[in-house]
Amino acid sequence: MSSDGFPTPPGNAPSYDTSTPKSFDYQPSDPEKPRHGTMPTPKPSSPLATMQDGPNTEKRFDLLDLELIHHYSTRTYMTMSSRLASHAVWRDTIFAEALRHDYLLHGLMATAALHKATLQLRSSDAYAEYSRIALAHQNVALAGFIPEVSKPNRDNGIAIFSVSLLLTIWAFASKRLPEGLNNVKLDFGRGESSPGVTLPLHSPTGDFIEVIMILRGIYAVIRETNTWLQGDIEELLRYPGPEDLPPHPPDVLDAFSILRSAVDDPQLTSLWEGEEAQATKSLLLEQMEELRNISRCRSVVEWDGHIFSWLIMAPPAFIHCLKRSNPLALAIFAHWAAMFRCMDHHWWVNGWGYSLVNDVSSMLDPVWARYLDWPRRQVGLVFQGSGGFDGRRMP
Structure with missing residues (x-):
């Protein structure tokens, strides 16, 4: 049984990423703390450090921000779906949209950090740090996403839809990461609450029902944003016909x-x-x-x-x-x-x-x-x- 309370499936030995050193040579990114150097950050929600005005202008970047973006753009995007046709959408279409909406970019970075965390030994400093950073980026992403989700329009429809999909991944993955990552509990469902819940508290099935409600909420978001989900993003809405399945x-x-x-x-x-x-x-x-x-x-x-x-x-x-x-x-x-x-x-x-x-x-x-x-x-x-x-x- 794993340390998070889940029985370990037979034959499922974890694989670890040994390419990341346990001790970082730089201070990790934290969206809630000032960036490297003395440069001011014009937009508090911006994920990357920006230039400093003045005669000695120097552009500085947060190294872990760049690492997370690189990891998302080279590895994580391929893990979002098994459909090869959807990989380019996650890598290009959604990332381009994230450059227009900070909360989506934070969402992609949070997902990359979660992915990196699962590739580390659970006892390592790197695991703890990537997990902490994932939570920090989730918090910033949700702070921008929650006000937007109630007013979908042509400008933000794809971004809202994309973050909604990321919520599913966070909800599933958070059950296997530190307790602090279990805070993704947005309830989009309307009229789906029911009295008399008798499932054992904090059982895997009980926890999973919470994830189900997020999944069902995403369907509600799709209905709200469907008008603006056109072009390449439509690839994520495809489903098989009876003739496609054996x-x-x-x-x-x-x-x-x-x-x-x-x-x-x-x-x-x-x-x-x-x-x-x-x-x-x-x-x-x-x-x-x-x-x-x-x-x-x-x-x-x-x-x-x-x-x-x-x-x-x-x-x-x-x-x-x-x-x-x-x-x-x-x-x-x-x-x-x-x-x-x-x-x-x-x-x-x-x-x-x-x-x-x-x-x-x-x-x-x-x-x-x-x-x-x-x-x-x-x-x-x-x-x-x-x-x-x-x-x-x-x-």
Whole structure:
């Protein structure tokens, strides 16, 4: 188990960037502190030091700012999506937009710093410093972004959309970094709050629901900015058609068939008593079918990010079922989480699928073991009698 509380997935050994020395030869960038030298900074939110007026004008740059921009422009941009066609958009289109909007440039630098942090040994000074700088740039980015998000227009639409996408990466990655980076909790959702949340506090599943709300909020931002998302940026809005995705292999079809049979399990009939329960059953069967269709993307690396759309497009009632720990909703979610491992090659989501399946397994009663067999096998977990289900019970 890692030090941040996540079980370490079998066979997922971390890789570290040994090219960065543990001790910096310069003072790291901090957007909240004065820059190098004596030059004044005309714009407090500007990420780069500027020239000093006068006869002895000297241009000075913050070295870590340049390092982060270089790292983003040479490495981080390629990790944002698996689609080769989108790489140029992240590298060129969005970076050009960041030169017009300081908060987006700070967002890109924050993302590069997060990326750099995950490439360091967790015990190193470099890891701690990159993590601190990532948080500092996030704070500055959000300070500029929050006032803008409520008034999208032709000038800021692409920048707002881009920062909204970065929020997802921060939200996922922050669960694997120091506690201070867990502060990205913007709620764009309207009418999606629900009483009676029963998920264990600070469990991986509970934390993930917060990320889901950010994901759903991004969809709301896309709707608000869609008018201005034209040109190269439209590449980020593309999604696969049915003809672009192969059919499921037999084991996946069998897994869905077994999961579907849960609604007829005589040991679970109490779940469907009453008119409201019947409506819930219909809802869950619909979402099961949606997942069956969407999850075909796991077989095509180019479209692996499409796996998110199941959660983004799910009706609020299904999200409420997850929040209330509905057992069948959690079992369906465990299947999604197992399929989510198709994204493990991205540094910002690696390990989530394993942790979520493990967490759901600990919450459900042993009667659900049969319905969790496939996701548990997919992430490398094994059954050990009832020991795998000795946590909280939900009949």
